[in-house]
Amino acid sequence: MKREKWFDRKFDFSFEENIFPLLLKRLEEAPSILANTIDSLTKEQLIHKRNGKWSIQENMGHLIDLEPIWQGRLNDILTDKIELRPADLQNQKTDFAQHNLRDSNDLLREFSDIRSITVNQLYQLTEKEIYKHALHPRLKTPMRTMDLFLFVAEHDDHHIAAIEELKMK
Numbered sequence: 001m002k003r004e005k006w007f008d009r010k011f012d013f014s015f016e017e018n019i020f021p022l023l024l025k026r027l028e029e030a031p032s033i034l035a036n037t038i039d040s041l042t043k044e045q046l047i048h049k050r051n052g053k054w055s056i057q058e059n060m061g062h063l064i065d066l067e068p069i070w071q072g073r074l075n076d077i078l079t080d081k082i083e084l085r086p087a088d089l090q091n092q093k094t095d096f097a098q099h100n101l102r103d104s105n106d107l108l109r110e111f112s113d114i115r116s117i118t119v120n121q122l123y124q125l126t127e128k129e130i131y132k133h134a135l136h137p138r139l140k141t142p143m144r145t146m147d148l149f150l151f152v153a154e155h156d157d158h159h160i161a162a163i164e165e166l167k168m169k
Helices: 020-038 043-047 056-078 092-096 104-123 145-168
Strands: 133-135 142-144
Touching: 020 056, 020 104, 020 145, 043 056, 056 092, 056 104, 056 133, 056 145, 142 145
Parallel strands: none
Antiparallel strands: 133 142
């Protein structure tokens, strides 16, 4: 089955029920899922690039690279910014980071550490803060805190699925 390109994805944030507790669980478990996904792979498998696309380690590094954006966007919402800070849509940070030169265990540890910071912030939120919103700069739609972290969880899943695909080839 072909995976949809990230920028082609459509998101529906019209739901009213509070799914935040489920999202927290997904966000919290992402580092463990990632670790299990790459368990027993060789360095060659981890850094191999296919068709000019990111390697497994570059996908891992990308999750680390974007976490400050998610944390910043949370701050944007909580401080009543009208629009969320933009992301680098060309992903230059990941392209130039040389994640393939790093040890995969260091990447896993860094993702776990930075994600823990995010999750700890999220556990402190009130229900009112979960429903606060700001405009997403690319999607041009209001995004509540809850929507933002659904987006993040989906982004995690997208890259973990990409890693799974790379493992199979």
